[in-house]
Amino acid sequence: MIRLTEARFDPGAELTAFCAGRTESGAVASFVGIARGEGGAATALELQAYAGFTEGEIGRMVEAAMTRFDLHDALVIHRHGRIAPGEPIVMVATASAHRRAAFEACDYLMDYLKSRAPFWKKEHGPAGARWVEPTERDLDDLARWD
Amino acid sequence: MRVLLFGRLGDIAGWRERGFDPAPTSLSALKALIAAEDAALGLALGAKGVRAAVDKVVVRGEAALGPGAEVAFLPPMSGG
Numbered sequence: 317m318i319r320l321t322e323a324r325f326d327p328g329a330e331l332t333a334f335c336a337g338r339t340e341s342g343a344v345a346s347f348v349g350i351a352r353g354e355g356g357a358a359t360a361l362e363l364q365a366y367a368g369f370t371e372g373e374i375g376r377m378v379e380a381a382m383t384r385f386d387l388h389d390a391l392v393i394h395r396h397g398r399i400a401p402g403e404p405i406v407m408v409a410t411a412s413a414h415r416r417a418a419f420e421a422c423d424y425l426m427d428y429l430k431s432r433a434p435f436w437k438k439e440h441g442p443a444g445a446r447w448v449e450p451t452e453r454d455l456d457d458l459a460r461w462d
Numbered sequence: 463m464r465v466l467l468f469g470r471l472g473d474i475a476g477w478r479e480r481g482f483d484p485a486p487t488s489l490s491a492l493k494a495l496i497a498a499e500d501a502a503l504g505l506a507l508g509a510k511g512v513r514a515a516v517d518k519v520v521v522r523g524e525a526a527l528g529p530g531a532e533v534a535f536l537p538p539m540s541g542g
Contacts, residue, residue, distance in 0.1 A: 366536070433539060447473075
């Protein structure tokens with residue numbers, strides 16, 4: 317399931333719901349990304365999504381992960397709009413028969429979300445605002461899966 | 463035709479969404495029209511890593527545009 321939301325979400329409650337009723341998935345892995353304050357240098361993040369397009373692109377990434385790692389299920393929740401330091405921005409959860417596939421699929425999905433998901437991120441701080449684009453490190457992380 | 467700008471492109475242009483009427487009939491004609499009006503935005507649209515989507519599908523190179531098309535310009539993305 318893919319959900320874009322401007323509202324805060326509760327990662328614990330989401331994970332509980334994702335695990336509920338599973339009798340055949342022996343493994344669930346999850347990742348939560350949280351907005352950093354950068355020691356006061358970042359006061360807020362502003363994320364733009366392209367309604368109708370962003371969900372479709374993420375859906376294709378999730379489909380690819382489902383096949384590649386033989387997942388039973390996957391969850392992606394991503395915030396957009398204005399996000400304060402300490403708030404969750406993104407959550408990924410994956411379910412599979414055994415742990416390795418769940419861990420790896422979670423890692424894979426996050427690498428794709430960081431560099432390929434259609435979001436545009438602006439960091440606001442006392443020194444002004446700047447657009448953040450994928451770093452060399454993000455692109456190297458992504459290349460691990462080629 | 464509706465044109466959408468994302469990320470830094472919207473800051474450069476001073477707008478994020480605009481109608482074009484009459485509508486240019488190709489992506490290159492639209493870019494030329496924008497560049498003639500706003501040279502800085504024209505340069506930014508041609509920069510490395512900036513992609514275009516027509517009716518929410520990414521296109522590579524040239525594309526024909528209908529009068530009701532939605533064209534989005536997408537700079538490099540950064541999620542999570």
